[in-house]
Amino acid sequence: NAEQDGQIQEYCKNLLSILPKERWYGSAYLYKYKGFWLGPNQLPGLITLQSHFQAQDTDILLITTPKSGTTWLKALMFALANRKEYPINQNHPLLQQNPHALVPFMELSVSPEKLNPADHSYRCRQLFSSHSPLRLLPESVLSSGCKIVYLCRNIKDVCVSYWHFNKKLGTETSFEEFFDMFCKGVSLSGPVWDHALDYWKESLEKPEKILFLKYEGLKEKPGFHLKLLAEFIGCLISPDEERSGLVDEILGLCSFDNLRNLDVNKYGRGRTTGNEAYFRKGEVGDWKNYLTEEMAERLDQITAQKFHGYGLNL
Ligand code: A3P
Numbered sequence: 001n002a003e004q005d006g007q008i009q010e011y012c013k014n015l016l017s018i019l020p021k022e023r024w025y026g027s028a029y030l031y032k033y034k035g036f037w038l039g040p041n042q043l044p045g046l047i048t049l050q051s052h053f054q055a056q057d058t059d060i061l062l063i064t065t066p067k068s069g070t071t072w073l074k075a076l077m078f079a080l081a082n083r084k085e086y087p088i089n090q091n092h093p094l095l096q097q098n099p100h101a102l103v104p105f106m107e108l109s110v111s112p113e114k115l116n117p118a119d120h121s122y123r124c125r126q127l128f129s130s131h132s133p134l135r136l137l138p139e140s141v142l143s144s145g146c147k148i149v150y151l152c153r154n155i156k157d158v159c160v161s162y163w164h165f166n167k168k169l170g171t172e173t174s175f176e177e178f179f180d181m182f183c184k185g186v187s188l189s190g191p192v193w194d195h196a197l198d199y200w201k202e203s204l205e206k207p208e209k210i211l212f213l214k215y216e217g218l219k220e221k222p223g224f225h226l227k228l229l230a231e232f233i234g235c236l237i238s239p240d241e242e243r244s245g246l247v248d249e250i251l252g253l254c255s256f257d258n259l260r261n262l263d264v265n266k267y268g269r270g271r272t273t274g275n276e277a278y279f280r281k282g283e284v285g286d287w288k289n290y291l292t293e294e295m296a297e298r299l300d301q302i303t304a305q306k307f308h309g310y311g312l313n314l
Pocket of ligand 1: 064065066067068069070071072157160161162164254255256257259278279280281282283286
């Protein structure tokens with residue numbers, strides 16, 4: 001109710017005023033909450049979701065750390081999960097809208113009234129996305145049958161991709177400064193290692209609940225992973241669909257070159273930036289062009305330390 005919503009807003013305002021903070025880009029700060037660095041809209045969004053969001057058993061939540069391939073995963077899952085309603089043809093919504101508009105971040109698109117189950121336009125969505133750390137997800141996401149697809153990426157490539165993205169947002173921070181902050185865990189939803197590790201551990205315990213994917217795996221075997229995604233969310237690609245070329249059609253529609261060259265992604269704008277900022281190179285290993293040997297070693301060491309004994313490598 002309105003009174004409760006007012007209280008949440010007040011609570012978040014107070015919280016932001018006392019949490020440790022670090023300059024992120026421009027005049028924007030990140031705030032450290034329960035071990036993670038969160039944005040000034042993201043934190044109130046997550047807290048609002050915790051008290052308002054009722055996950056349904058049929059929901060699918062795409063979770064990533066930023067710059068891990070979120071845009072690609074959103075496109076693939078939108079095309080896959082909605083293929084009956086939107087066949088892959090020249091009228092497909094992905095040709096007109098950016099993937100972030102079709103699968104919005106739940107913590108950034110919440111206002112309490114939008115989360116009301118009676119609001120059909122929000123609730124009829126089955127696909128949601130989030131950068132939320134595991135420990136800050138609404139309780140109902142974990143207790144319901146809602147499925148989670150988690151995507152992460154080589155940490156060095158994430159770091160390089162992130163700096164370029166922040167430049168588009170207008171940061172004047174040098175790469176060296178950015179790198180240093182990133183190593184200390186300061187990035188949106190960071191430390192990236194802790195974010196990935198929590199989901200990794202949970203996915204090992206509950207493989208039917210969380211599908212844990214890597215960007216590099218998607219790049220290497222996109223068809224295999226698309227079928228895996230279909231199986232995971234319970235909408236198998238039928239032999240007929242396979243024969244008719246559905247897998248290649250979806251992969252083609254969602255490919256980096258195809259999406260990047262669409263007018264909406266060249267000239268359109270999202271909440272904070274032009275859509276083109278989401279499509280840079282789309283390659284594996286671009287870090288080699290930006291990190292010195294010492295930098296690469298420093299990140300590798302942190303990664304090895306954080307993941308030691310857990311069987312995760314990024
Ligand atoms: P680079 O900066 O290395 O090119 P996110 O979507 O999580 O913000 O991640 C952005 C990264 O994914 C960028 O990486 C971007 O180029 C890449 N990307 C975007 N769309 C893609 C696609 N369709 N296929 C592969 N990579 C894609």
